[in-house]
Amino acid sequence: xxxxxxxxxxxxxxxxxxxxxxxxxxxxxxxxxxxxxxxxxxxxxxxxxxxxxxxxxxxxxxxxxxxxxxxxxxxxxxxxxxxxxxxxxxxxxxxxxxxxxxxxxxxxxxxxxxxxxxxxxxxxxxxxxxxxxxxxxxxxxxxxxxxxxxxxxxxxxxxxxxxxxxxxxxxxxxxxxxxxxxxxxxxxxxxxxxxxxxxxxxxxxxxxxxxxxxxxxxxxxxxxxxxxxxxxxxxxxxxxxxxxxxxxxxxxxxxxxxxxxxxxxxxxxxxxxxxxxxx
Numbered sequence: 001x002x003x004x005x006x007x008x009x010x011x012x013x014x015x016x017x018x019x020x021x022x023x024x025x026x027x028x029x030x031x032x033x034x035x036x037x038x039x040x041x042x043x044x045x046x047x048x049x050x051x052x053x054x055x056x057x058x059x060x061x062x063x064x065x066x067x068x069x070x071x072x073x074x075x076x077x078x079x080x081x082x083x084x085x086x087x088x089x090x091x092x093x094x095x096x097x098x099x100x101x102x103x104x105x106x107x108x109x110x111x112x113x114x115x116x117x118x119x120x121x122x123x124x125x126x127x128x129x130x131x132x133x134x135x136x137x138x139x140x141x142x143x144x145x146x147x148x149x150x151x152x153x154x155x156x157x158x159x160x161x162x163x164x165x166x167x168x169x170x171x172x173x174x175x176x177x178x179x180x181x182x183x184x185x186x187x188x189x190x191x192x193x194x195x196x197x198x199x200x201x202x203x204x205x206x207x208x209x210x211x212x213x214x215x216x217x218x219x220x221x222x223x224x225x226x227x228x229x230x231x232x233x234x235x236x237x238x239x240x241x242x243x244x245x246x247x248x249x250x251x252x253x254x255x256x257x258x259x260x261x262x263x264x265x266x267x268x269x270x271x272x273x274x275x276x277x278x279x
Contacts, residue, residue: 005057005060008039008042008043008045008046008057011041011042011045011046012038012039012041012042013038014042015037015038015039015041015042016034016038018038018041018147019033019034019037019038019041020034020035020038022147022151022152023146023147023150023151023153023154023155024150024153024154024155025154025155025156026154026155026156026159027156028084028085028086029082029083029084029156029157030082030154030155030156030157030160031084031085031100032081032082032084032099032100032104032157033104033155033157033160035100035101035104036081036100036101036103036104036105036107036108037104037108037143039101039104039105040104040105040108040109043057043058043105055272058105058106058109058272059272061102061103061105061106062106062275062278064098064102065098065099065102065103065106065193065275066193066277069091069092071091073091073092075092075095075098075099076099076103076191076192076193077191078091078092078095078098078099078191079095079099079191080099080188080189080190080191081099081100081103081104081107081188082157082188082189083099084096084100087099087100103275106275107187107188107275109273110183110187110228110273110274110275111139111164111183112136112139113230113271113273113274114172114228114230114245114273115136115138115139115142115164115169115172116135116136116138116139117171117228117230117242117244117245117273118168118169118170118171118172118228118245119135119137119138119169120135120242121169121171121242121244121245138167138169141167142163142164142166142167145163145166146160146163149163157184157188158184161180161183161184161188164180165178165179165180168180171244171245172228172245172247174226174247182226182247182249183226185224185226186222186224186225186226186227187227187275190222190225192220192221192222192225193220193275193276193277194218194219194220194221194225194227194276194277195218195219195220195276195277195278195279196216196217196218196219196227196229196248196268196269196274196276197216197217197219197268198214198215198216198217198266198267198268199214199215199217200213200214200215201213201214201266202214203233203259203263203264203266205261208261209258210258210259210260210261210262210263211256211257211258211259212231212233212243212256212257212258212259212263212266213254213255213256213257214254214255214266215252215253215254215255216229216231216246216248216252216253216255216268217251217252218248218250218251218252218253219251219277220277221250221251223250223251224249224250225250226247226248226249226250227247227248227274228245228246228247228248228274229245229246229247229248229268229269229274230242230244230245230268230269230271230273230274231243231244231245231246231255231257231266231267231268232266232267232268232270233259233260233263233264233265233266233267234263234264234265234267235260235262235263235264236262236264240267240270241259241260241263243257243258243259244257
């Protein structure tokens, strides 16, 4: 794994031509954008060559962020990405690199994943299966807008999210508004890494329509953390079918989704697209 990560250094530094040189960061609180996005861009190249290695790197970052120092303190508690160089301390001498690069990379991966899932949920079945359609287009379209609008300029974290909000799919609207304030407050300016659990699951069929209901539990998190959780169901053939995204708000959130006939079991984020604590 170390060899794979080392091989990404040149790609990472090349990506800084766009993220860090062409588009600059506004203050130390926004420096994570440059490092996180350059790093994620390098991993996108790796994903094209080897999806398995791409996944392995992200999982290494997850393990790093869930590690403890010699005094038993969680690395994630060094602070949010917006602390910039202030993440470095005697307790966490490598805090800046771990948080800015690794959590920053995960934040962009989460943005991409939840935009893709919300777009799939919002699209008609015919559109989902259309040859050549790209569910990642909302994410890359936002990056193109950022490059075009902020070329030769500095960008703040709030301005970055404003671009992503412009075409925000309705499943990601929070309190009936197209905003990502919840992602900024809980994930960018926060340090939580929740553990997710599904409880009180019920699968019922009425008038030919199958529904799945239950409660999503977020453990070890602030009361106001909001997470876009992709919910899947397994079928008799063991296939995993995407049902939709649920904005889990706080410790417990009830949900109800339409499912295919024959749904057997409910799975939360089986593709591991959220920075969570795994059981």
